[in-house]
Amino acid sequence: MIESRQRRLSMVRGVLSLSVAAALYELTARSGYFAPALLPTLPTIARTLVATIADGSMIEHAAFTLYRVMFGFALAVVVGLPLGILMARFARVEHFFLPLISALMPIPSFALVPLFMLWFGIGNLTTILIVFYAATFPMMFNTWSGVRSVNPLWLRAAGAMGADEHRLFWKVIIPGASPFIITGMRQAFLRAWIAVVGAEMIAASDWGLGWVIFDAKEFLNTDVMLASLIVIGMIGFVFERFIFGSLERMTVMRWGMVRAAKG
Amino acid sequence: MVPIEIRDVSLIYDTPGGKVPGVKDVSLNIGASEFVCIVGPSGCGKSTLLNIIAGFLAPAAGEILIGGKKVDGHGMDRGVVFQDFAQLFPWRTALGNVSFGLEMKGVPKDERDKIAREQLRLVKLEKFTASYPHHLSGGMQQRVAIARALAYNPSVLLMDEPFAALDALTRDDMQRLLADVWRETRKTVIYVTHNVSEAVYLADRVIVMTPHPGTIKTEIRIPLPRPRDPLSVQFLDFQKDLLRHLGHATDASGPQKANGKTTA
Numbered sequence: 001m002i003e004s005r006q007r008r009l010s011m012v013r014g015v016l017s018l019s020v021a022a023a024l025y026e027l028t029a030r031s032g033y034f035a036p037a038l039l040p041t042l043p044t045i046a047r048t049l050v051a052t053i054a055d056g057s058m059i060e061h062a063a064f065t066l067y068r069v070m071f072g073f074a075l076a077v078v079v080g081l082p083l084g085i086l087m088a089r090f091a092r093v094e095h096f097f098l099p100l101i102s103a104l105m106p107i108p109s110f111a112l113v114p115l116f117m118l119w120f121g122i123g124n125l126t127t128i129l130i131v132f133y134a135a136t137f138p139m140m141f142n143t144w145s146g147v148r149s150v151n152p153l154w155l156r157a158a159g160a161m162g163a164d165e166h167r168l169f170w171k172v173i174i175p176g177a178s179p180f181i182i183t184g185m186r187q188a189f190l191r192a193w194i195a196v197v198g199a200e201m202i203a204a205s206d207w208g209l210g211w212v213i214f215d216a217k218e219f220l221n222t223d224v225m226l227a228s229l230i231v232i233g234m235i236g237f238v239f240e241r242f243i244f245g246s247l248e249r250m251t252v253m254r255w256g257m258v259r260a261a262k263g
Numbered sequence: 264m265v266p267i268e269i270r271d272v273s274l275i276y277d278t279p280g281g282k283v284p285g286v287k288d289v290s291l292n293i294g295a296s297e298f299v300c301i302v303g304p305s306g307c308g309k310s311t312l313l314n315i316i317a318g319f320l321a322p323a324a325g326e327i328l329i330g331g332k333k334v335d336g337h338g339m340d341r342g343v344v345f346q347d348f349a350q351l352f353p354w355r356t357a358l359g360n361v362s363f364g365l366e367m368k369g370v371p372k373d374e375r376d377k378i379a380r381e382q383l384r385l386v387k388l389e390k391f392t393a394s395y396p397h398h399l400s401g402g403m404q405q406r407v408a409i410a411r412a413l414a415y416n417p418s419v420l421l422m423d424e425p426f427a428a429l430d431a432l433t434r435d436d437m438q439r440l441l442a443d444v445w446r447e448t449r450k451t452v453i454y455v456t457h458n459v460s461e462a463v464y465l466a467d468r469v470i471v472m473t474p475h476p477g478t479i480k481t482e483i484r485i486p487l488p489r490p491r492d493p494l495s496v497q498f499l500d501f502q503k504d505l506l507r508h509l510g511h512a513t514d515a516s517g518p519q520k521a522n523g524k525t526t527a
Contacts, residue, residue: 256353
């Protein structure tokens with residue numbers, strides 16, 4: 001009961017801060033200091049948003065972007081999770097990948113887009129690979145940290161109860177590392193979502209939210225650009241809050257392995 | 264249940280500061296269904312010895328036989344309870360924790376749930392089968408840990424200061440409960456503690472260890488009838504006797520602090 005009240009309260013707070021930001025924007029847009037073509041008012045943006053959703057174009061663009069991000073993100077999980085585990089278990093794997101991660105993770109995925117375009121052409125392949133690049137390292141890194149932080153007492157207890165290597169892995173190490181694995185997925189998705197929009201701006205043709213923004217620049221369609229940004233923000237928000245948030249609530253929070261912030 | 268033979272067991276810790284003897288030439292015979300407490304000041308090697316018996320550490324010399332079988336690594340003939348509450352798996356309910364060993368043994372789900380429920384009833388937690396560890400108090404978590412160690416029916420129960428982190432009142436309750444559980448299950452128990460009254464309350468025999476290096480100094484039989492009254496004259500006499508041995512044990516190595524009443 002208390003939890004649901006707190007969640008309602010946090011929703012009210014969220015709406016409140018968004019409203020304040022929106023009001024400030026609207027005041028600036030209507031102040032007359034800026035050209036309306038550069039700073040469209042909220043009703044104009046809203047009309048464009050509704051219209052592009054109604055004619056299906058915004059939905060289709062978003063679907064393309066989502067397809068690319070999910071594909072690249074899934075690849076990153078499939079590759080990064082086992083590699084992170086292997087790194088934590090075998091010193092040689094760790095010695096090989098750790099410097100690689102340190103060197104490659106700081107390179108902005110956006111900086112690789114022109115190179116990937118030359119290698120893989122324009123379209124889905126390049127964008128998916130950029131997403132994959134952006135998302136794999138946080139996935140690996142967090143999984144590695146998570147496996148290393150598994151309480152040795154759990155391993156001892158499980159060993160004493162007859163767990164072999166295989167079941168130690170699935171029944172103790174994976175759930176034991178789950179707070180880090182979920183954090184890894186969250187960070188991987190956020191980086192993937194940032195990367196996909198950037199990659200689409202130059203490496204996608206005709207479809208995708210990033211492409212829409214870049215294309216709208218040619219025609220000074222700031223309302224389309226801002227409407228697309230709103231969609232990008234909303235999808236990111238939904239994933240972060242509802243999908244990863246509820247994954248966390250159903251698992252590690254329920255198990256008391258991580259707690260909600262108090263006060 | 265089975266007897267345990269410990270023959271000339273030694274272990275040396277390799278630390279950055281040099282080689283430190285953990286335990287040296289420890290020999291001890293424990294009868295089937297006997298309750299043995301090992302007491303001694305910090306660093307006397309009592310936990311090390313328990314970890315060797317559990318199979319977590321390999322001795323540098325000597326051997327341990329459980330029911331005539333040589334110990335080599337951990338095995339399902341022994342159940343282990345640690346001091347730290349965090350030993351439970353937080354992602355499993357009380358029932359899930361207790362049934363873990365049975366799951367590893369390949370017992371079908373219905374049967375292992377039934378056995379786990381039975382074990383939780385033994386430690387008076389039948390109402391909390393569906394609770395996750397973080398919703399249970401420290402004492403309840405330790406009871407789950409005991410039930411978990413008993414569930415797959417090992418013949419030996421090894422306990423490393425399981426109640427040391429509990430408050431005094433809860434600890435008294437837990438000692439009573441453990442005495443009941445032992446009476447009902449008749450396991451061979453090796454129980455490490457530095458609490459003298461706990462040892463006198465629980466043990467058939469108390470082994471006193473001294474540090475540097477960890478060796479057995481003496482042993483005291485406690486032939487008092489059960490349930491024991493911690494306020495009876497005989498009980499207090501045994502306690503005094505034990506404290507005297509511990510006092511001598513620490514004379515050589517520094518200030519006296521092994522009065523058994525100190526905090527965990």
